[in-house]
Amino acid sequence: MSTNSTLGYQENNTAQTLDAGLGAGLERLCNxxxxxxxxxxxxxxxxxxEARFQGNGFSPHRHDTYAIGLTINGVQTFNYRGEGQASLPGQVIVIHPDELHDGGAGNEQGLRYRMIYVPPEKISDALAAGRDSGLPFVSSPVLTDIEFRQDLVEALSDIECEIGDLKRDCLLADLAACLKRHADNGKSNRPxxxxxxxxxxxxxxMKExxxxxxTLADLEAIAQIDRYSLARQFRRAYGTSPHRYLVMRxxxxxxxxxxxxxxxxxxAVGSGFSDQSHMNRHFKRAFGMSPGEWRRLHAAGGQTL
Structure with missing residues (x-):
């Protein structure tokens, strides 16, 4: 396991690309x-x-999923928990739910990476099957781990295809185990x-x-748990507060x-926001860009399925 600060990578590494042996799917990335x-x-x-950026990609934002990915070309730089980070091709990135971060290309070569966003309850469920509980917190956001990398290649090499039930369940088990292996025990294993x-x-x-x-009173009535215990348990299981979970849905x-x-x-109105301005503020906080910019980038990238 290793972490790179923005000062820690060597200039001769910035031209690296993801090794061809990692899987044909990642070799076929569009140019x-x-x-x-x-x-x-x-x-x-x-x-x-899959995202491609020259320069800054995302302003500071946070989402309520695990963001787990691979840098493919270039250097991926970002600020996370008060420290600058840099990921080189083939390294694994792990962003914990609800942690503020940004992101962009670290040099003129530009940046290409792939990410999978996993709801924390999926990880919690996978670990609970092994009589574990809570969410693993990985304090190092950049990892060098061949097994973890191979699991991600399996998940990300054929982004144009559906994962499917069997592969998805196996993948969740593998990713949960990798997260657990790298977790900060002091934070992740509290009873x-x-x-x-x-x-x-x-x-x-909240999804429906x-x-x-x-309201929290609505949730309290469903759960039959007092609202303060409910709020604490929800954050422990889902990595964020009930209110933020609702906003993200x-x-x-x-x-x-x-x-x-x-x-x-x-x-905006059809999704529960009071108006477009209200939606815009929450959208940028969650995704690091405005809704209009998000739509433009997806139009440029194309929808795969």
């Missing part, structure tokens, strides 16, 4: 110039993208008693009803509407 994001539609809440069934009922309600007001709906060509104002 379309310019900035762009290519995404596969979500499967069971899991998203996969916790979580009512997973009640918490899932709360998350399901994100376009209307949902609204933003998920916004992205789907934008991909269908809806106007920004209509997407």
């Amino acid at each position: 379309t110039p310019g900035d762009g994001i290519t995404s596969a539609p979500p499967e069971a809440g899991i998203e996969r993208i 916790a008693v979580l009512d997973h069934k009640a918490l899932k009922e709360c998350s399901d309600l 009803c994100c376009d209307r007001d949902v 609204r933003l998920d709906r916004v992205k789907l509407k934008l991909q269908k060509g809806e106007k920004l104002a209509d997407a």
Whole structure:
């Protein structure tokens, strides 16, 4: 395992590309110039993208999923937990849910990378099967780990194809094990008693009803847990607060509407935001760019499925 600060990489490494032995799928990355994001539609809440950037890609933002990926070409630089980081081709990046970060290219070569965004409850479920609980926190956001890298190649090499149920379940088990292996034990292994069934009922309600007001009292009535315990348990299981989880589900709906060509104002109101300005503020905080810029980059990258 190793971490790179922005001062830690050598200039002669910046021209590296991901080794051909990592899989034919990653060798076949398109060579379309310019900035762009290519995404596969979500499967069971899991998203996969390929992004290309010259210069800065994302302003500081945070999302409520694990962001796990591979740098393919160039140097990926970002600020995370108060420290500058740099990832070289073939290195693994792990961003914990709800952690502020930015991102961009570290040199004139530009940057290409692929990421998989995994809801934290998927990781929690995979670990709970082994009588573990809570979310693993990986303090080092840049890792050199061949096994972890190979698991990601398996997930990201054929972004144009669906993962499928069997492969997805096996992948989740493997990724959870890799995260656990690199976790900071002091933060990840605190004993916790979580009512997973009640918490899932709360998350399901927020997914289904994100376009209307949902209160902690509503969740309390469903879970039969007092609201303060509920808030603590929810963060332990999902990596974020119930309120932010609801906002992110609204933003998920916004992205789907934008991909269908809806106007920004209509997407905002139809997803539970009071108006377009309200949506814009939350969108930029979550994704590091405005809804209009997000739509432009996805149009430039193309939809794979």
